Amino acid sequence: MQRYAIIGHPVSHSDSPQLHNAAFAAHGLDCTYEAIDIDPAELAERIAELKSSGFAGFNVTIPHKETIIPLLNRLDEGARAVGAVNTVVHRDGVLVGFNTDIQGFQTLIAPYAQSISTSVVALLGAGGAARAALHVLTTAFPPKRVLILNRTIERAENLASAFSTSGTPIVPESLFQDGLQDLIKTSTVIINTTSVGMKPYTDASPLEDVKFQKNQVVIDLVYTPRETALLKSARNAGATVAGGLEMFFNQAAESFRLWTGKEMDVKKMKEMMEIG
Numbered sequence: 379m380q381r382y383a384i385i386g387h388p389v390s391h392s393d394s395p396q397l398h399n400a401a402f403a404a405h406g407l408d409c410t411y412e413a414i415d416i417d418p419a420e421l422a423e424r425i426a427e428l429k430s431s432g433f434a435g436f437n438v439t440i441p442h443k444e445t446i447i448p449l450l451n452r453l454d455e456g457a458r459a460v461g462a463v464n465t466v467v468h469r470d471g472v473l474v475g476f477n478t479d480i481q482g483f484q485t486l487i488a489p490y491a492q493s494i495s496t497s498v499v500a501l502l503g504a505g506g507a508a509r510a511a512l513h514v515l516t517t518a519f520p521p522k523r524v525l526i527l528n529r530t531i532e533r534a535e536n537l538a539s540a541f542s543t544s545g546t547p548i549v550p551e552s553l554f555q556d557g558l559q560d561l562i563k564t565s566t567v568i569i570n571t572t573s574v575g576m577k578p579y580t581d582a583s584p585l586e587d588v589k590f591q592k593n594q595v596v597i598d599l600v601y602t603p604r605e606t607a608l609l610k611s612a613r614n615a616g617a618t619v620a621g622g623l624e625m626f627f628n629q630a631a632e633s634f635r636l637w638t639g640k641e642m643d644v645k646k647m648k649e650m651m652e653i654g
């Protein structure tokens with residue numbers, strides 16, 4: 379039997395165990411997938427444990443996507459370009475890091491390519507998911523400008539500087555400032571990559587008092603709940619909205635392919651999880 383997992387802190391919100399176990403069963407594979415909560419202070423020793431106990435691979439979520447990098451033996455090209463890892467493959471004592479959020483995010487935003495490439499994009503957050511999003515935005519759908527709005531401004535500045543040669547103007551900003559409403563008003567596409575609004579804190583929004591407009595597209599990477607407080611308020615204002623579920627399925631399908639060499643039937647998995 380092969381063992382797989384998702385590691386994070388917190389991690390109980392994740393639907394990945396349900397999805398991957400269903401996909402393993404659908405392919406008749408003798409594999410299991412579990413959620414493992416790992417405190418950031420214990421990351422190095424717990425990764426060594428996963429390795430010695432023979433886990434064949436694992437997903438990585440908040441807040442470990444960047445801090446795991448020095449603990450891996452190699453990164454693939456995408457993970458290196460992004461500077462964050464969400465999937466690890468373990469073979470013969472070697473841990474290789476990948477970033478399948480790239481494929482997941484690309485699928486999620488493809489329907490909005492036209493709006494993105496002609497507008498200013500407000501990217502909320504500067505963590506692992508924001509890195510993958512910025513990589514895709516600047517390589518596949520370059521906007522006129524990207525505003526990175528983050529609680530910790532230094533992290534927004536570091537991210538902007540990491541992508542300074544991308545050819546897209548990137549401006550770091552604080553998420554907590556008086557001019558927030560005006561910054562959002564100038565952005566046609568708003569993408570939340572922060573964890574604000576995720577279960578169990580579903581009443582929270584990263585843009586609490588901001589008013590949206592009909593011409594805006596608001597995308598939230600959070601997929602638990604399916605409609606976050608941010609999306610609800612944008613939808614009530616007549617904006618176009620999209621949640622993180624499409625990204626969730628597509629990043630998972632890519633991880634599944636890396637681990638098993640098999641294609642996940644995303645449509646069937648959506649039906650099995652009764653959300654498609």
Ligand code: NAP
Binds near residue numbers: 504600626
């Ligand atoms: P991360 O690396 O830990 O980054 C978290 C981000 O959220 C940081 O920018 C952090 O700001 C911000 N944040 C956290 N608490 C906040 C608060 N109370 N107020 C304002 N900002 C706050 O996590 P991640 O891996 O990027 O994941 C972020 C979210 O994206 C999670 O909800 C995750 O589930 C979701 N996600 C979804 C998918 C999908 O497939 N749909 C894929 C990837 C990620 P600071 O820098 O100030 O700490």
